[in-house]
Amino acid sequence: MNTNSNTYTLVYATVMVVIVALMLAFVSGALKEKQNSNIELDKKKQILKSLRIDAKQNNIAQLYDQYVIKGLIVNTNGEILSYSKKEAFDIDIAKELSKKVEERRLPIFIAQVEGETKYIISLRGTGLWGPIWGYVSLNDDKNTIYGAYFSHASETPGLGANIAEPNFQRQFEGKHIFNEKNEFVSIAVMKVGKKAEGREQVDAISGGTITSKGVETMLLNCIGQYEAFFRQLSTIGEIKQ
Amino acid sequence: MSTLLSKKSRQVLLGPLSKNNPITIQVLGICSALAVTAKLEPALVMGISVTIIVAFSNIIVSLVRNTIPNRIRIIVQLVVVAALVTIVSEILKAFAYDVSVQLSVYVGLIITNCILMGRLEAFAMSNSPWESFLDGLGNGFGYAIILIIVSFFRELFGSGTLLGYNIIPQSFFNVGYMNNGLMMMPPMALILVACIIWVHRAKNKELQEK
Numbered sequence: 271m272n273t274n275s276n277t278y279t280l281v282y283a284t285v286m287v288v289i290v291a292l293m294l295a296f297v298s299g300a301l302k303e304k305q306n307s308n309i310e311l312d313k314k315k316q317i318l319k320s321l322r323i324d325a326k327q328n329n330i331a332q333l334y335d336q337y338v339i340k341g342l343i344v345n346t347n348g349e350i351l352s353y354s355k356k357e358a359f360d361i362d363i364a365k366e367l368s369k370k371v372e373e374r375r376l377p378i379f380i381a382q383v384e385g386e387t388k389y390i391i392s393l394r395g396t397g398l399w400g401p402i403w404g405y406v407s408l409n410d411d412k413n414t415i416y417g418a419y420f421s422h423a424s425e426t427p428g429l430g431a432n433i434a435e436p437n438f439q440r441q442f443e444g445k446h447i448f449n450e451k452n453e454f455v456s457i458a459v460m461k462v463g464k465k466a467e468g469r470e471q472v473d474a475i476s477g478g479t480i481t482s483k484g485v486e487t488m489l490l491n492c493i494g495q496y497e498a499f500f501r502q503l504s505t506i507g508e509i510k511q
Numbered sequence: 512m513s514t515l516l517s518k519k520s521r522q523v524l525l526g527p528l529s530k531n532n533p534i535t536i537q538v539l540g541i542c543s544a545l546a547v548t549a550k551l552e553p554a555l556v557m558g559i560s561v562t563i564i565v566a567f568s569n570i571i572v573s574l575v576r577n578t579i580p581n582r583i584r585i586i587v588q589l590v591v592v593a594a595l596v597t598i599v600s601e602i603l604k605a606f607a608y609d610v611s612v613q614l615s616v617y618v619g620l621i622i623t624n625c626i627l628m629g630r631l632e633a634f635a636m637s638n639s640p641w642e643s644f645l646d647g648l649g650n651g652f653g654y655a656i657i658l659i660i661v662s663f664f665r666e667l668f669g670s671g672t673l674l675g676y677n678i679i680p681q682s683f684f685n686v687g688y689m690n691n692g693l694m695m696m697p698p699m700a701l702i703l704v705a706c707i708i709w710v711h712r713a714k715n716k717e718l719q720e721k
Contacts, residue, residue, distance in 0.1 A: 282578070308604065
């Protein structure tokens with residue numbers, strides 16, 4: 271057979287593409303459910319990490335249900351839009367951040383750890399090469415950070431990627447996001463030896479300056495959106511329902 | 512065994528480990544050697560993944576080598592590689608989610624690895640499946656060895672750890688020892704690869720060009 275004729279080449283290419291496409295579609299369809307449940311478990315694991323709880327693969331779902339008791343959706347004016355924990359969990363924070371500020375639906379989770387209430391906020395920002403994200407939990411005073419967890423898609427291993435290391439994340443514990451005048455200032459991530467004006471700070475990763483600054487911007491932008499909600503919460507006290 | 516590992520087969524399997532190494536002799540796959548060698552762990556996983564994928568894509572292309580139309584052979588090779596890489600990454604996501612998160616970008620990088628295209632074009636297109644499989648394994652290992660050597664030195668001197676465990680004792684740091692930040696930068700991988708090439712050619716005089 272002449273394998274160099276135009277007809278043969280065209281038929282060959284078509285058949286090959288159809289076979290490969292069917293194969294990939296089959297693999298993707300067969301594994302979809304398993305992958306989605308992995309993604310969901312991974313998200314729960316990350317939320318638990320921001321509460322300083324290190325879950326094992328087999329008890330993530332159980333620990334999540336045990337500690338995280340409520341989920342709310344709020345907007346940037348501090349109004350509560352939904353009281354559904356499931357809905358709050360399903361929100362894709364990346365999508366919300368691309369909307370107009372007043373249209374955003376922001377998830378917040380409320381957890382009970384050793385009898386104390388913690389508020390968990392979803393974070394998302396940009397690093398050097400791609401997106402970075404994480405969760406930060408606040409104490410009942412809505413000011414002191416209880417725990418922080420960050421992760422990234424493609425930061426440089428050994429440099430920017432170290433934001434996913436506990437050594438970096440533990441620095442945030444006990445820091446305050448409001449200053450003495452009760453203004454929201456977030457937390458600075460500063461080069462070792464430099465001093466931030468008017469707000470508390472943690473050490474940046476040497477060699478990972480852009481990623482470290484990405485974390486700082488992410489904290490400022492994402493936590494800032496909840497400022498109105500936190501102020502309202504302080505006046506009404508406990509959340510009903 | 513004699514038919515399975517004849518002299519030629521052994522040559523095909525072991526040649527790429529030293530005298531015909533894809534990185535130090537053919538200078539292929541340098542791009543990923545720079546990207547993934549800051550730490551030992553991703554380098555190991557990358558080495559293993561590339562070995563598996565180059566071996567299996569070699570088999571597939573070798574099986575259909577006589578039917579491939581000459582004018583679109585590169586496209587056919589690329590489709591085979593891309594399909595394999597996608598399937599591997601889907602399987603990892605379903606059954607080893609943690610590993611797939613760690614690998615995220617590296618798995619995609621395998622498609623663009625020049626070693627794959629080089630071996631498919633230069634070897635699998637004109638040899639039997641069994642020999643192509645051996646050639647894939649040999650080149651994969653040859654690639655992995657260099658990655659492991661480079662990442663070993665970069666992680667040890669760049670962060671003082673190996674596979675994430677502290678190796679350089681704290682007392683060294685107390686008396687003023689410092690991690691070498693340059694080791695974490697991509698150019699250092701090139702310099703280390705150049706050092707390996709230097710040592711390698713000094714030991715094997717026949718490799719030196721006039």
